[in-house]
Amino acid sequence: MQKVTIKAYAIKHKLSIFNVMKMVKSNTLKSKIVEENGKEVHYILLDDNTEETIKKAIVPLDEKPNSKLEFDIKALQTEVYLLRKEIEVLKNRL
Numbered sequence: 001m002q003k004v005t006i007k008a009y010a011i012k013h014k015l016s017i018f019n020v021m022k023m024v025k026s027n028t029l030k031s032k033i034v035e036e037n038g039k040e041v042h043y044i045l046l047d048d049n050t051e052e053t054i055k056k057a058i059v060p061l062d063e064k065p066n067s068k069l070e071f072d073i074k075a076l077q078t079e080v081y082l083l084r085k086e087i088e089v090l091k092n093r094l
Contacts, residue, residue, distance in 0.1 A: 003032065003043040013058060020044075029054070 004012070009029075010020045021042075024031045030045040 002046040004046055006042050006044060009044045013054065015058070023054075 006017055006020050006024065009015075010017045013020075020029070023029045024042060024044065029050065030047070032043045032045055033040050034043055035041070
């Protein structure tokens with residue numbers, strides 16, 4: 001088994017250190033506390049089984065839906081459509 005610090009694990013999986021600490025505290029990740037130079041350092045123990053489950057649980061940034069953006073774009077498109085209709089009506093009046 002390989003040992004990795006929390007920061008290295010966070011960088012490897014593109015997560016925040018806070019989220020990695022939450023996973024360690026909730027025992028989602030196996031960890032080991034080692035005292036180095038008078039400081040307690042958390043090491044995450046890597047094995048293939050937990051890595052597979054963690055990779056499946058993490059949603060990559062590319063695959064996150066941009067539903068808010070899509071909603072805003074649709075709202076703007078309808079607004080532009082209504083404004084164009086209103087301009088046509090005003091042009092006909094003149």
